Amino acid sequence: MTLLPTTAMPTFTSKPWLLYAYPWQPYPRRLVIYLRERNIPSSLVTVVNVSDVQFGAKVPAGFPPKPPGSLPILAIPKEKEPKPPTQGAAAEFLFIKQSIAIMEFLEEACNAGRYGFPKLDAPLALPLNEPLPSAGTTGGIAGDTEADAASRALLAARHSELLSLANGLTETWNPVRTFGSGTGTMRIPTAAKEMLGWTRRGLLAVENWFEENRYDGGLRYDDDGNPGKRQRQATIAEIVLFQFLEFTDYCYGVDMTRSSGKTVVDVYGREVVEDFPRLRRFYEEFATRPSVRRCAEVGDVPHERWVGMMRDWSEGIFEGK
Structure with a gap:
């Protein structure tokens, strides 16, 4: 067997790491929410607010230029003393691209308390009330018995299920807005309406998943003024799901959780x-x-020009469904 050569991982000692993002857009928005949920301060991960492409894709003064590729991009310094910018960003940083990959990398760091990140007491689990191999339910992820290991594996699989469904919603929404709204390159309302059916199919799959697993969210934030009260942190899957629902509602003016309650014909007839x-x-x-919470000062709010385009829908797309 021929082994592929390996490269030693760099030591990540320099801070802060840089997260290049358009904070209001869907995939970067996930990361913004994630950092706040994990209480990761800007001294550890600084969000570099890149201006929209139409406005030059510029970064604030004092930061290296935007790396090549679509955002978000996590740039991790390789050395304690970064090399001069003239030597190129590739020599200074290790890049992680794709929102879920970035979140999972940061989650592993939080689970281990690595690189100075706030350490989680235990790996987060979805609040499910279905029977698990061990006696525990939502908290049954700690312990060393075989049953505990089985519980962890099942909870991890359930999280992957919800994450896959949630991520798919944003993917199927793209052709809806492309063919049906002012943000697209061509208007094909019938195509937008057809793809909307697939998005709703994904929503129904999540709704059924909630029911089958007896999911009990418990995500309401009650600020009762008690500094000692601890709120449950959301999992990556829950963050991705909320990001889709909020993005379509806040930006496109379409609340996908509002339904007719009627019997309809799905994409399979x-x-x-x-x-x-x-x-x-x-x-x-x-x-x-x-x-x-969105804050215009940090780029969480889209430009009014974009809002007008996103809410400029062709007629008939949302009718009869």
Whole structure:
């Protein structure tokens, strides 16, 4: 067997790490919420607010230029004393691209308390009330028995299920807005309406997942003035799901948790009841959290020009569904 050569991982000693992002857009928005949920300060990860492409894709003074590629991009200094900018960003930084990969990398650092990141007491688990191999339910991820290991594996699989469903919603939404709104390059309302059906199919899959696993969110943030009270942190899957629901509502003016409650024909020609009560509760609870508050000063709010384009919908797309 021929082994591939390996390269030693660099030591990440310099701070802060840099997260290049358009903070209001969907994939970077996930990271902004994630950093706030994990209480990761800007002294550890600094969000570099890149201006929209139409406004030059510029970065604030004092930061290295935007790395090549789509945002978000996490730039991690390789050395304690970065080399001069003239030697190129590739010599100074290790880059991680793709929002979920970045979150999972940071999550591992938080689980281990690595690189000075705030350490989680235990790996976060979704609040499920389905029977698990061990006696525990939502907290059954600690311990060394075989049953505990089985619980951890099942909870990890359930998290992957929800994360896959949630991420798919943003992906199916892209052709909806491309063919149906002012942000697209061509207007094909019938195509937008068809793809909207696939997005709603994904929403129904999440709604059914909530029911099957007896998911109990508990994400409402109640600020009762008690500094000793600890709120549950959201998992990566929950953050990605909320990001989609909030993005379509806040930016495009379409609340995807509002449904007719009627029997409709899905994309496979089957009759299904379109109703999302669990999703609605999830969205309303998560929306109370400080991590999702938008602040124009840090780039969380889109330019009014973009809002006008996003809410410029062709007629008929949302009818009859």
